[in-house]
Amino acid sequence: MIIRPYGDTLDDGSVQLSFTLPVPDGPKGREAARQFTEKLGFSHVDIVHSTPLSDGFSMYVAYGKTATGIDYDTIHVEDATGEKVYTMEEADAAVREHFGRKLVVVGACTGFDAHTVGIDAIMNMKGYNHHFGLERYAGLETYNLGAQVPNDKLIDYALKVNADAILVSQIVTQKDVHIQNLTELIELLQARNLRERFVVCAGGTRIGNKLAVELGFDAGFGKGSYAEHVATFIIDKLIERKQTH
Amino acid sequence: MIIRPYGDTLDDGSVQLSFTLPVPDGPKGREAARQFTEKLGFSHVDIVHSTPLSDGFSMYVAYGKTATGIDYDTIHVEDATGEKVYTMEEADAAVREHFGRKLVVVGACTGFDAHTVGIDAIMNMKGYNHHFGLERYAGLETYNLGAQVPNDKLIDYALKVNADAILVSQIVTQKDVHIQNLTELIELLQARNLRERFVVCAGGTRIGNKLAVELGFDAGFGKGSYAEHVATFIIDKLIERKQTH
């Protein structure tokens, strides 16, 4: 099924856009904005608003209709966890059953990132939005190293406590600094021949499973993730590894 | 010079979009929104927000970066009036000099459109935004027929008062009803062999000179037009006609 944006009629393709152009406001700027929007594939383009931002910059609000659509049936989302997400109790039971020991999880906000609220939401006792954090899981032994942890320190620590899984959070994404940080962690692990030793997960507002896997992680967790998601992933992954080894 | 949208760095191509898709909200909807935005030519697409509108509809806010740019030097705006716009006094002087009589202008809001504020802004004594209306011009004799005037009635009236120019306003544009109305006026004029008899101008929020000319008008006047713009155009056009005939 091909789907298109919907304004008030099926397939009308209506979209709202706003953007700035590095030119002065005026008829020429508006015409440039209109042609630009058309070049994106829109028809019926209306530059409904323009305003100067400074001598050389102007902002536009545009509406247009596009014939561009996508085939909804071909869309596949690969979340880290499938349909089945363990409750805390189920997670603990699974750990007891398959490992007979606590699994060790080390987490941190790496690089210069100090946005700990996200990793705390996942790891701390209290959790987030009425979802308990990993610390409360009987089957897990957790270490939350907090903010601004260098990647090599994180690895050292994971070795020290004999971790099963490493969790990293990256919130600042300006200039793709999260990509650099995440890539560095994987490279360091590989250089030290440790990549296979840990389940390694990334998380953060702008991090999806797809991106994380591309960067060499086992999984990624974005906005709206809770402890049970990453717990489920780690446990299942470790069971799978145990079975294949 | 190729220009691109500007977020916070030259040529970063950043654009904000919002739209609705006729699918439920959720990971699959968000992925569809992402892929759709990519298909419009955006990279770094972030679906920063999604929300259900109903069971089968969901809304998205997206940011993306595009490499699409346009060559600013090739943008030409053809306004109905050039650089020179007569003041009321200059307009009156030009009429005196070239015609030695008052020019007759008939205006109306045509079809079922009852949005008279725009045509009143152009024609009434008081004018708009501190720009006097045509009625105040000594060189013009004006008739404002008001709302919901059928095209044939307008033409009849223009003949009756021996008009030089016809002004029509169209504000309602849903389902392109303005295009239909404007086209009908031109066709009626042509059918009655009267197209050349009048200077015919269109105006309205969504009407540009380009569109109006395409539809067979002499000129079009959009948002931000004042009486002096259309007065200038009419006078210059009639002078030009006088000279070529």
Added chain:
Amino acid sequence: METKLGLSEERIQKARELAARIVEPVMAFVAEHTSVTVERATLRLAGADGADADGVPVPNLVVDQCKGLLENGALIYYVNALVRTGETVQGLNRLIAGGLNVASLPLGDRAALEAKARTLVEAFAARVKANRGHRDAKLEAYKGRNHSPLLYVIVATGNIYEDRKQAVAAAEQGADVIAVIRTTAQSLLDYVPYGPTTEGFGGTYATQENFRIMREALDEVVDRQGRYILLTNYCSGLCMPEIAAMGALERLDMMLNDSMYGILFRDINMYRTFVDQKFSRMINAYAGIIINTGEDNYLTTSDAVEKAYTVLASQFLNERFAYAAGLPARLMGLGHAFEMDPTLKNGFLLELAQAQMAREIFPEAPLKYMPPTKFMTGDIFKGLAMNSMFNFVSKLTGQGIHLLGMLTEAIHTPFMMDRFLALDNAKHVMNTMEGLADEIEFKRDGVIATRARKVLEETVEFLESIDRIGLMPAIAQGHFADIKRPADLGKGLDGLQKKGPDYFNPFEAYLKNELNLAD
């Protein structure tokens, strides 16, 4: 109601007295007249419906047939035909659509006709009472589930089936009231189209079938959401009373209905308008339908600061006209609007003054508050902020019916997402500042209280001048909205009819009786 403004009770009383005096002679005129659409409305109440092959509705066919006989009312001929043919109402409608001329049949025994007519009145009364009963029961069952003020949004795709989708979505998103906007210029049609429609511009035809389709769709949401959803349409234009009739039959809950809107803004003849208006309002009153008056329209062309008094004056007149048609205060959605220039320093204070003033002067009326429209531009971001301020004032002053502003007001009729954003914004703003009204007092000599007193005073002066001139001459001279409408011009005058001595309208009589109106 606690007063925050300290308005003079005496001046309010004075304005009400003036309004009563102004309206009285108009009602005297109205009492002696009917109109083609009053007759068609009566026929509709009796059950006349359907259309001929050219799409001419049965009520129009009947009234056209009664040309020259209309001083007697059209109903008698329709009832006579029922008796003569022995048909059911549906059967007769089919015959009329097929060509039967009811006026050509000789009139039968008056008593028999009256008896037959009574059964039609009873059927009508039963249906409308059931509608009221249903509405009241749902409102009772889902008490406390509606927002306060009621959140009101419009749908306007032109296609009733698209409208339905949008309306259901809006109701699910929290709307309490859905208005189906009429297509451009339906108000100037002297008939009501028949059947479901899918082609309109800037709105959708008001037809009885469209009403039914929408009512049915919303009723489903009502029980799913546990919230009664009010349905609204436009009871104005050349078919005002017919729409009232259709609304009563199909359980609409609100109707846009103003005493002078058609005259001023649609150039409909004033006699015709006043006659149609009275009958419409009687039907609305009986059906428990809230009217929404159109004071906002004064501000779409005039300045909201300067002409604030015209809004209040119109509210007093609308109130008086409504009482005269049997409408209780709780069904009077008196209108006003948030239409001041957003660049005006202090503008918010003046808006607050106006809204609070309306609230204190009409304590029982579910005031209908209209959003910014005139100063909305393509700047959807500023538009959203303007709407936020509007939502704020509405909640703070305890308005009753709150028409949500759309951030795309200056651009297009609402997209589904525009409506969602409006609902979301209203819920957000009104929830976060819930209770503020009980917290604050206005200083007695402040800008707000002073402004309200001033507007009230100007209103009294204005009503005094109207009282001196007389309402109809005042309209003719352009005292309202700067628009001159001579009494003998305007659309629909030829549809006006003086009632004859034998004028027959048991529906009117029934309504008057039920509404305790003097004859």
Added chain:
Amino acid sequence: METKLGLSEERIQKARELAARIVEPVMAFVAEHTSVTVERATLRLAGADGADADGVPVPNLVVDQCKGLLENGALIYYVNALVRTGETVQGLNRLIAGGLNVASLPLGDRAALEAKARTLVEAFAARVKANRGHRDAKLEAYKGRNHSPLLYVIVATGNIYEDRKQAVAAAEQGADVIAVIRTTAQSLLDYVPYGPTTEGFGGTYATQENFRIMREALDEVVDRQGRYILLTNYCSGLCMPEIAAMGALERLDMMLNDSMYGILFRDINMYRTFVDQKFSRMINAYAGIIINTGEDNYLTTSDAVEKAYTVLASQFLNERFAYAAGLPARLMGLGHAFEMDPTLKNGFLLELAQAQMAREIFPEAPLKYMPPTKFMTGDIFKGLAMNSMFNFVSKLTGQGIHLLGMLTEAIHTPFMMDRFLALDNAKHVMNTMEGLADEIEFKRDGVIATRARKVLEETVEFLESIDRIGLMPAIAQGHFADIKRPADLGKGLDGLQKKGPDYFNPFEAYLKNELNLAD
């Protein structure tokens, strides 16, 4: 200041007394200590600047050379080198950057060194006085042209030249204050980078050259617009006093500077922080720089409703620490924030209570009000509405410095158009409701007044408990922001230094004297 809340003067007085008692022992500790960055700041005030080939700044080179000698202060060695080499300050800086070890030079005659140092102090004083004079003259010349509250926006591209473009545009759009956000983690660098920079993440390095570039650009706008534009940076982290020094020299007008922020939110050692903070604030005070304290940070992790008292408690402590460093109330931009859950019923009332309370308790301070951030999401439309509400409260309660919320807060550092929309919104909202503050009174037993009283009461209780424990132990035990910071842990502790008997710092002495501070 007229009181709308009826807060108890006695309780306010009580809180102030507690704050004074809590701060006193900390200041006693501070008096006896210096730190590497206090020394580097002193060197900077004297003129030390530049960096070696590896980018190590001259002040760091000098202080590193003084390792083991720091109880005497570093300045004496720098001055000694000046005298020994006969160089100008610039000349000496070059020599040091080239490898000269000032600590290796034998100390010369004390009196001569002191005399030389006096000339440096004089040069510093002259420069800073000129800066203050310039600022005061412009503020006077363009009086009444700034907004009230001051509209404050940030630039944060990471590249000073892009920042400059954005800042100029924002100033032209109406911003009164431009803050250049620092790059992520600069606060943990124990040196201040040198020269103009174009690479930062989420912000731009604070360097003296960057300060200069931005000041120059804004000064051009000042005269073009006829409005003084205040420049802001971050005086916090491991180089707090050095940034204060740079700001004083380059005429910054505001500095983010909090007494405990670094301890709690950056894990900087508490002794180090308190020592650095005092010296920073003395410089700020002398340079006429308004500090902005960081109470908003308490609410980025804790709940704004529950933990409101931590904000007020911190304001009392920041006030006390500021007085102790010679800052007058008019330079105290005490912080707070609009951070309650927007879905909270009545939330607006609680925000109003908090903002009004701060206003009444600190009547002379130009309160710094921070926008919603925590509950901002990718829903830019709701975000805009939240910001509108925030702007409303700020104007209504007469805040002094108003940091504008960005509708894209949850998405990216501001685009140029985001900043424009924020300014436009603030100007719109604040202009339309201008004057409302003078119009309304709060009911004494209402939600708002009751809430304010409750928060004040909780604050007194909290301060009482801190007073019992002592501030440093309380921090160690996690009484602030639920974060435990033991006294002997945290970054920068090794940079702390007890002053020796010969500790030499004529800048400190000069500042104390000018600020009327006891020794």
